[in-house]
Amino acid sequence: MKTFRKTTNRSKKLGNKERTYDGIHFKSLLEIGIYKRLKEVGFNPKYEFQKYPVMEGFYPTKIFYEPGKDKHIKCSRTKNGVLSKVLDITYTPDFTFYVNNVLIIIEGKGFKTDRYLITRKLFRKYMESMGDVLYFEIHTLRQLDEAIRIIKNI
Numbered sequence: 001m002k003t004f005r006k007t008t009n010r011s012k013k014l015g016n017k018e019r020t021y022d023g024i025h026f027k028s029l030l031e032i033g034i035y036k037r038l039k040e041v042g043f044n045p046k047y048e049f050q051k052y053p054v055m056e057g058f059y060p061t062k063i064f065y066e067p068g069k070d071k072h073i074k075c076s077r078t079k080n081g082v083l084s085k086v087l088d089i090t091y092t093p094d095f096t097f098y099v100n101n102v103l104i105i106i107e108g109k110g111f112k113t114d115r116y117l118i119t120r121k122l123f124r125k126y127m128e129s130m131g132d133v134l135y136f137e138i139h140t141l142r143q144l145d146e147a148i149r150i151i152k153n154i
Contacts (some may be wrong), residue, residue: 017123031094031108033141038095038106041148045095045106054122055089091123100154104131106147110139 018025021032024047026154031047038045060076069073076083095106109116120137126131134154136147 028108028139030110030141032140034095034106034108034144037141037144037148038097041152043097043099043104043151045097047095048092050096051090051092052057052123052126053088054091054119054126057086057088059083059085075133089119089122091119091126099151101132103130105133105135105153106144107135107137108139132138 017029019028019029019032020026021035026032026035026047035045035047042083065073093105094108097104120153127135134151138144
């Protein structure tokens with residue numbers, strides 16, 4: 001299954017080595033290692049397959065001033081007199097798959113950005129509304145092996 005993903009400069013700035021493996025474009029070598037190991041033990045992980053809305057967007061009613069591209073203070077953009085929508089905040093985990101009707105989510109992390117730390121908290125709250133789910137934040141392949149042992153005991 002081929003997956004198209006827009007390359008971000010953020011992952012390059014953090015020193016990640018983006019590579020394509022098995023027709024999938026991964027943002028880091030750790031993600032490739034996680035993918036390979038999960039496949040080796042018989043799981044069928046999907047990479048960046050599901051996007052979760054951890055904060056719903058909204059249409060503001062208050063005027064908001066912020067710097068524009070030219071660095072001058074500008075009013076919130078409007079279209080036909082209506083303030084522009086503030087977009088959803090979403091979270092897309094690296095890997096998702098099911099084992100015995102339990103959703104398994106695995107996030108491969110080499111470096112935790114400020115954005116990730118906030119989004120992770122929002123997602124933890126969102127998880128409370130979900131059915132059976134297990135979330136693993138993985139920094140090393142040794143941690144992945146521990147997670148695999150837990151998953152196999154479900």
